Amino acid sequence: MDTMRDRFAPVVSRLLDEDPRVAVVLAEIGRDRFVEAERRHPDRVINVGIREQLLIGTGAGLALTGMRPVMHTFASFLVERPFEQVKLDLGHQDVGGVLVSAAASFDWPSGGFTHMAPGDVALLDTLDGWTVHVPGHPDEAETLLRHAVGAGDDRVYVRLSVQSNKDALAVDGERFLTVREGRGGVVVAVGPMLDAVLAATEGLDVTVLYATTVRPFDAGALRRAAGAADASDVVIVEPYLAGTSTAAANDALADLPHRVLGLGVGRRELRRYGQIEEHVAAHGLDPASLRDRISGFLGGRARG
């Protein structure tokens, strides 16, 4: 199967053909895949070199002239390195744009921590008005990329990963989907975590919600699911920093007695290379670990 990142250039190249407002800004990474689009649209496929502050500043300047910039590189260099540009050149200028990252939390474990960005969504959470899409499958990535570019002048982050679920679901760029229903609690699986969550909760009496658009947070879906359960106990399993969406879930359930457990990538730097699966296990995100932590938190009710 191809990866989400494999879909990025073809989808955005088509959008360049379809919409004269669209421009792509690159900082070398991913440039090879835009060679043909650059030939067709030399003024709208812009490679600024290895200059990530300029990557965002350029996108902001394009937006100020009325264009729809798509800015792309690895998450660490897209969100973390030029964070002040993201905050000021886009947010404070009150212009929009689409950030599309690759490499996610640990897509290249042998590359080490320099190329890992488990904190990207938490960092964007310090800013107002960002839509955050976390697709769990290449087909969903394609859908959400189109939503992102087509979202007027909104500020949108699309987080692409080589981690993927086996099957795509019909995501709409807004709502959580109910994948399984039960009464013993609610488990929210974000993006690529769905398959592991479904395996981990096999036979448990829980509702599983699938979230690929995490900001804005679908508070209504969580409230409905939590309200239908015997107790408003919620576990959120995210492919980035553990607890990133815990505050959003707490806000959604503010008027219900509730408990929330946030699972995800640990804060402590692992300082290991190796394979993705080894990092998944080290952060307790493999199905067996998830089952222990989820059932331990939900207690007897989840066993049905």
Added chain:
Amino acid sequence: MTTTAARTAAASYSYEDLPALMARMTGDEKHGPAATSTLDVLWVLYDRVLRVTPDGVRDPERDRFLLSKGHGPMAYYAVLAAKGFVPVEWLPGFGSYDSPLGHHPDRVLVPGVEIASGSLGHGLPIAVGTALGLRAQGFAEPAVWTLIGDAELDEGSNHEAIAFAGPAALDRLHTVVVDNSSASHARPGGIAARFEAAGWSAATVDGRDHEALYAAFAAPHPGKPRVVVARVEPKNG
């Protein structure tokens, strides 16, 4: 006061009126030297160079002026008031809760202000994107100008923009560096040389000499972005 009335009044403002307009703003004396260092550059640009009017602040064909050096914007506000972009009556409120005029300007609050600035090193990269955006949409005429300080030039983001804009042949892009010798570590070889090495057209002039500024601003620079280094008296001199 409406902006229409402000414009009518503006007809009578000249360079000689700017000190009085600036005197209406109080509370940011810390930035005083930064404010006066830009006064002559701003006046020459708005009086003789920029093709933008209070009625045309959303015209896609307008020239863009991006004040990157957002510290000490009193001169900027005075010039915007003199040219009718903002009412003169706004000036005394400078920096107060209800005023749109802050100690760093905000494009969302002030008519004619193209970017919100204050944090150093943002204007030139955004100007690069603005020039690219205009070119991509077929607007061949609008010029993009940005004003930065010599110490602001220390920010690495500016060097990313300088290094890119020359080879990209962004000939509608213009930078004015107001050099009041405030950088702690002066650039070896001078400021203009840094730009020239990156493929820019460059000139260094007396930043108080209006004719010299105008000549440097108006000089042709085919195929290259242009920098004008405007030297003024040292910040603490």
